[in-house]
Amino acid sequence: MKRAASSDKSPRSVRWAVAVLIVLASCLCLPLTLAAGTRASSGGYLNAASESTRTETQLEKDFQTGSPQFLLVLRTDRSVRDLDAEREGRRLTTEVASAPGVVYARSWWGTGDTRLSSRDGRAALVQVRLRGSDAQVERRAEELADRFSGSRPPFRVTATGRGVVDADLAERSRRELVRAELVSIPLLALVLYLAFGSLMAAAIPLGVGVLCITGTQAVLYGLTGVMQVSVFAPNLATALGLGLAIDYSIIMISRFREEREAGLDSRDAARVVSRTTGRTVLCSAATVALSLSALLLVPLPFLRSLGAASVAVVILACSVVLAFVPLVLRFFGQHLEYGRLGPRRHGTATDGARHKGIAAVLRRPATVFLVSTGVLVLLALPFLRVQWGLIDERWLPAKAPVRTEAQDVRRDFPLAAGSTPLVLLPTVQPGAPKAARLAADLSQVRNVEFVSGPSGTYRKGVRQPEEGRHREGTASGAKPSHAAASATRGTWLQVVTRLDPSSPAAQDLVRHIRSDQGTGPLMVTGETAVLLDILHTLRQAAVRSAIVICLATGVLLAFFTRSLFIPVKALLTNLLSMTAGFGAMVFLFQEGRFAHWLGGTATGVTDPLLPMLMFCIVFGVSMDYELFIVARIREEYLLHGDNRRAVATGLVRTGRVVTASCIALITAMAPLLASSVTVMQLLGTVLVIGVLVDATVVRCLLVPSAMTLAGRVNWWLPFASGRRTAARPSPAGETV
Known part of the structure; x- marks a missing residue:
């Protein structure tokens, strides 16, 4: 009997000790x-070994480009082509580009990319790619939004983009x-x-x-x-x-x-x-x-x-x-x-x-x-x-400022908001005939508006002429030659569409691009490629x-x-x-x-x-x-x-x-x-x-x-004995 009492007391002491430790730990955890x-942090949706992630990494490392995660929307009561607007737009783009953690900042004033100017000509986008992990991108997007949003005559500046949404x-x-x-x-x-x-x-x-x-x-x-x-x-x-x-x-x-x-x-x-x-x-x-x-x-x-x-x-x-x-x-x-x-x-x-x-x-x-x-x-x-x-942004409340601004961007900048696959050709030299041929071929695919890259811009298979000092669709924010100069080998293309990035048509387009191996190895990234x-x-x-x-x-x-x-x-x-x-x-x-x-x-x-x-x-x-x-x-x-x-x-x-x-x-x-x-x-x-x-x-x-x-x-269980009878579980220890 004494042994039983001792054996009962020991587990009881252990239980009390465990309970006290849990309470103390909970208090310390407050x-x-x-x-x-x-x-x-937000994000974490990407597989580091996937093609789209590896492509983004290589584009950022070798070409200082990639998909933008942050957007500044500049709106004016006049035209973005006015002298005052152009001066402030260039200055703001340069200031954003020099901010810590920014890979690039590009706008219509520096590239002539018509996607970055609204239909009515009274708004423009500054596209920004940020360096770092998901948490770092989120933090830097918040910092840039706080720094640049507000009144900057002649513009009213607001921020949106994936980084701000996250x-x-x-x-x-x-x-x-x-x-x-x-x-x-x-x-x-x-x-x-x-x-x-x-x-x-x-x-x-x-x-x-x-x-x-x-x-x-x-x-x-x-x-x-x-x-x-x-x-x-x-x-x-x-x-x-x-x-x-x-x-x-x-x-x-x-x-x-x-x-x-x-x-x-x-x-x-x-x-x-x-x-x-x-x-x-x-x-x-x-x-x-x-x-x-x-x-x-x-x-x-x-x-x-x-x-x-x-x-x-x-x-x-x-x-x-x-x-x-x-x-x-x-x-x-x-x-x-x-x-x-x-x-x-x-x-x-x-x-x-x-x-x-x-x-x-x-x-x-x-x-x-x-x-x-x-x-x-x-x-x-x-x-x-x-x-x-x-x-x-559609997963945010209907009246959330970030959501309404993103929806305005979809409406006013249909090409900038559409699916834009980025195609990396790691073994093709910039300006090589293979790259030009692929750009011309892709520009003829259904739903593609144009294809651009360091070798030029193509619509319906035809290379477009330069427009003075700007070229439509130049994706780097600088001269085309400069975009390719940072890499000793390889080039890249940008396929511009009006398609929703999640649409079946956009997914079919990315599958089509990935299946084209006529020019050698190619890699595709962009929101649709990430989804696939x-x-x-x-x-x-x-x-x-x-x-x-x-x-x-x-x-x-x-x-x-x-x-x-x-x-x-x-x-x-x-x-x-x-x-x-x-x-x-x-x-x-x-x-x-x-x-x-x-x-x-x-x-x-x-x-x-x-x-x-x-x-x-x-x-x-x-x-x-x-x-x-x-x-x-x-x-x-x-x-x-x-x-x-x-x-x-x-x-x-x-x-x-x-x-x-x-x-x-x-x-x-x-x-x-x-x-x-x-x-x-x-x-x-x-x-x-x-x-x-x-x-x-x-x-x-x-x-x-x-x-x-x-x-x-x-x-029924193979190799098991027949049904075992059981009395009601007792405090002595019978189990079911």
Whole structure:
């Protein structure tokens, strides 16, 4: 007996020590909660090994050119050709070009490039390329915008471009992170109180959630020291960590209450919770983390940073819950009903609307299975209309100054805003006949306005004459010979169109250029080329990620459930959980249906990085409910061996908890829906829809009907012994 007491005291001391360390660490991490967001950066969408990225690097290094990331818009009441306007325009262009970190600054006054002058002749562009990483480009774009925007007679100067858009997205995301926490915590407190009916029971998961928030920011702060972290990571990781921490806490507290009602005291009930529900929570967190780890296989910093942050947050949430909740329940469980306004209502597994609904499902499992599957497939149909495109100003609020200015540029400077592939010929000498022939050929391709480069400008296959001291389309901002002189070998061309960079026609044009190898090796960059390279990278990574997710989660589920059918069923039903969310990406955001309800507008495109991100997150979160429900069904099956009865009882006993967990997780994600940044709105909407569909259609209809149809096949595992009977888990340590 003494040995048993000593053995019990040792784990208790360890738990207390771990709990105290977590609290102290959370207090020490408080100063990092604001610093983490400021160190995150936008961008990270490019694969360093892709053709477009390598081409941009070589163009900047050898030719001092490349795609511009920053634009100054100069507007005047007169003409940009006036003497005063030309003098100020030249002076401003020179001043921008001499700023730190600027590769080039070019304008109509220095190049004669008609693309940089508006249709009405009252506005002009200064195109600027900035040197450095995404974070450096964002910072320098902000500095240039602050320095040069405003009144510069005779001009009114405003700033736009990708660098300014990214900076605006980053700033809005940082501001809304604090607001999201301030909104979500009171809402969660209300939801938890309504779910549990007592202040004490509601306070436990809420306290665990707050600990996870501070820990999440500390994790993100640490990640910024070793990798580029997306500016969207703090918002997403905080919502995910808070939601999972509360989700796991609800599951454990609900099981604790059930054991207390069965006659166990607080200490014994807490032991049972640790050895049953604690095992489920641990397996669930491992499954979610494995699903999210697939993002680490994608060679894009944006997805890798979100994957690393999410995996770390899941591990953190699981650790905090398993360290704190059983300990608090063990010593304060007798006070769990403190703060209750009314008597607690008790239910059984054989009454109530929930039991009647499940009974109806189990009476016609085949019909329910087919109808629910058909509905989920129909919800995914809008995704067939997806049009891929990169995040741009259309993802900002409709009245955001950066967005309105960018839209004005699209309207007033159609050629400057259109798709402009840059073609690098690394083995062709400047002025060589091969370069001239390729320029002439490309200028005759459909949708191409003209092709320019150091060897001249071509329209419809004809070289255009010089216009005095300027030439149309000279892309370097200096004389053509100077553009090629900085490189000992190679030349480059600029293909000018009016096409939207995300349009299928622009993508077809880039594919056509890349397929032309008649002049020898060539490389293509530009916004459209970047999009195609991202799609190519994602297609390759998707195969690896799918294999990792299926194998890792499948093996883990088979080990946990002692079944071969359930892992396969879980993989398929989790895929169906995502159908509604993927359809919503296109229906609500790309096409803008009901966009006014969310306070946004149609984006016109869907960023290809978002579906993969959402796939990994929703898949992992869906597995959370799958494990919890299946664990309880298996526990019932081991008691009596009746599959249909086990399915019904397991669903009834977990129904209230799953509902409460679903509402809590949705509440944690709700602040994302109110974001002014469409990216965050999309992430929040898809997560909420995915969780809602999973907790209702999938878990209440699809899973029970499938498990009823499968019968004893649910619990079949090769080379395993027959069904093991199990008594009710006892505080002595029997496990399910």
